Amino acid sequence: MLLHAGPVEFFYYWLHRALHHHYLYSRYHSHHHSSIVTEPITSVIHPFAEMISYFILFFIPMITVALTGTGSIVSFFGYITYIDLMNNLGHCNFELIPRKLFTIFPLLMYIMYTPSYHSLHHTQFRTNYSLFMPFYDYVYGTMDKSTNTVYEASLKREGESPDVVHLTHLTTSESIYHLRLGFASWASKPQTASQWYMKYLMLPVTWWSMMVTWFHSRAFVTERNTFENLKLQTWAIPRYNIHVLHFTQAKRVYYGMIEEAIAEAERKGAMVLTLGLLNQGEEMNRNGELFIRRNPKLKVKLVDGSSLAAAVVLNSIPEGKDQVAIKANSSKVSNFVAVALCQRGVQVSISGESDFRRLRELCAPETRNNLILSKSCSQKIWLVGDKLQETEQVKASKGTLFIPFSLFPPKKFRKDCFYCNTPAMSAPRNFENLDSCENWLP
Template sequence: MVDSSTGWPWENLGCFKYLLYGPFVAKVLYSRFHEEALNAGTILCLHVLILCALRGLVHQLWSTYTNMLFLTRNRRILRQGVDFKQIDKEWDWDNFIILQALIAFMASYMFPFIENLPLWNLKGFIAVLTLHMAVSEPLYYWVHRHFHGNHHLFNLYHSFHHSSPVPQVFTAGNATFLEHLILTVIIGIPILGASLMGYASICMIFGYVLVFDFLRCLGHCNVEVVPHQIFETIPFLRYLLYTPTYHSLHHTEMGTNFCLFMPLFDALWNTLNGKSWELHKSISSNQEKYGRVPDFVFLAHVVDVSAALHAPFVFRTFASLPFSTKIFLLPLWPGTLVVLLLMWAWSKTFVYSFYELRGRLHQTWVVPRFGFQYFLPFATEGINKHIEQAILRADRLGVKVISLAALNKNEALNGGGTLFVNKHPDLRVRVVHGNTLTAAVILNDLPKDVEEVFLTGATSKLGRAIALYLCRKRVRVLMLTLSSERFEKIQKEAPVEFQSYLVQVTKYQAARNCKTWIVGKWITPREQSWAPPGTHFHQFVVPPILSFRRDCAYGELAAMKLPDDVGGLGCCEYTMGRGVVHACHAGGVVHLLEGWTHHEVGAIDVDRIDLVWKAALKHGLKPVNNQD
């Protein structure tokens, strides 16, 4: 049984809880198709559904804005990030909307006159505002203060709300069943009072509920959006409207700032935090213009339109899971494309996400370019200009290491970052392609007793390093390439006694007896068919190859799990699991943690592969693809 005060009656339903809206939808649809006109009860159900959708939209829009770090990072109140634990805890933040929808439906039977309300009545707005200030505000203040003053009530009912370390928009709705029953009474008193007076209207109910939600989101958003100049111009206004800074102090110093929206009641009963106004002015005036400078930056890029919806400022819960195409994303595709085109036109690299590791700030910046654009010859100059601007910006800020994501370090694009290092020899920021660790991850994923491998993309940066490393281990490498010149160039780099282990092949048929394939170039299902049953496809190709063969195993892209002490990480890196990043990202992290002062660009230094691998393990990074 679920405790009716601490749990939710439908908490075991999971996503099926939304079926509780079913009776509302069914009644509206039935009346639409089987009745000549909508009756009052049906109209009420329709209004409840519309209001619930609008309430969800208010919270989502607030969440989207506050998590756009490129707009809000300098006005964040608590600087730490939101981790997976908090996101999971706040997963069912919208339970209160379902609760209040059901209560509204039951209230219509208790007070039938609510069903026949006019669209507009000015007196209703005056009545609801008066009742809110005179009844709801002080009632909430004393109930809230009592929850904090009584240890039993706090520990059993209210501590759950305060267990979120960083207030977020969805934290506003993240509370126990009992708390939201009380909040329903508080939000319902002005509406019911205005209705009993005969002044209620549809616009009044919609307006009051949506403004109520808007202000709740404002207080919990963790971004100061209220300019301090307003309070300097109208001093008394600071007692009528709280700010995000004001409410955040309640979460950090819980014995103060108990008000709902009006600090007046904290001032009257001497619970006003003395730092409220000065801290608000400090953050609002943007005195810390650039905030905290990151030590490490991972320069990513947009893969495609669907993947762009995986950003943490779109759907926070979706971003906290590995990316996969979902049906609910399809209607958002056109709007997302427009936004991406606008960001493309804006031509600015933007801050995407951040986390902390060993007391150092790590940020991901994104180049607003689609993946396919990297393969268009005429787009090369523009993309390199974006990457160069990001590197120079990082250099100006004092960033120590900037690591380039997959296509941002494409050999044909900029020589694996060599272009920028040669052009700007005085860079203080270290430019890292991270491919040394990528090679190490792939190599350490191979069976220890492997004697022969088949390698596609054999003359690429990674292919060359893998081939040279394996031949030194006396592993026979079948290098698929049509260019004898490139093959011979790589073969000559190997010590003379190991050169015979490198073998050029020109057809996939040559690997029909080899069960270890390392794929660095995309291969079709037909090409995969030449692999014998039981083959393991290791890969470093983007995008990953299709898992066509059921009798074969397919490895994921090279990746590593970040150390356990990483903090504030709340989004997954594309298709990677929680806390897992691409190996090139991890390579930059290791570069920073080791304090290396060289640039890692251009060709991979084969002699450093084992060194980088051991350094990664030393700092707590863990491989995720190793075979048992």
């Protein structure tokens, strides 16, 4: 750390000041400063020449201890982790360093910067040049005069008041890496089966994150978006599928966390709260109806998205098809889809007798003839749930199109058939700050 505080911080400070000279800034460093409102990913957005110079600086401590025989594998990985952690911290655009830390350790303010400290560099451009340690800004008089004021104001800032809140939850243990502090490349791909490098190499971090989420009992904000004049937020409950599906006691705690999140959204002035994934399961809480009954004076509107999901599924069925099979347990979405298809004159095949009787009651008398009870697998369009097993899929004829209407996609066993994605829609252009993919693509 002495090698970092000495040559690395010193050389970086003067390199950084040089990069703000008009000649180098216009040709190189302006690319990094195009992000005035920074995000963690901003920390690694640099032109190639800058990246090489930073790597050379960061190699100074590692090469030195290697040549002197005083280093270790732990120290190498520890130093790299320190660089990544501090780099992301400075660009997270959210002040999270408590005031008490600097009160107890006053000298820490010279060797540790804060998110608000570096944020001023991205807004003022000519101040706060230091890498991670503000010491050199103090020495050479380039510390912004408003640093302490902005830091105090950032700590006192009230939370945003969203118009719409989408309440979801973690799914598998690896889903933690799909958050902003995870891996952009991993989050840009659909979450399917675990890759070996995520399953084994990241196992200690995965288990540690699961322990942290277990002790954290409140929903947290994972994403903030804007759509025209609306402010939208995505909140995640720190629990996994296994807690909701398999543990009775955990379910009770989980329901309490959902109700607390709904109450918090109402306190913050949200007009609509949408329930995502298992938060709106029919078997769990009757698509949110349970929460409305328990809180009859709720002003925030609860939405489960069933109607929109049904519309997307209907739109996924190719035109001209007159036969469709529903191969899944009855649900709100499947019922909507079946009734709509019968109204269109499409023959809908149901394999379960109880589901068939229930759907006949929902259909208008003039459309009930389009609903048939049959275990036939000859239909080329199958509407399926996430529990579709291999034994059922092998019965489908070659070229069958599987269209899921479930929250999670079914496993793909057939290579001679086609699988659609779970119900989803493209985001409009004026839906801003969409996470994950845009941070990785050119």
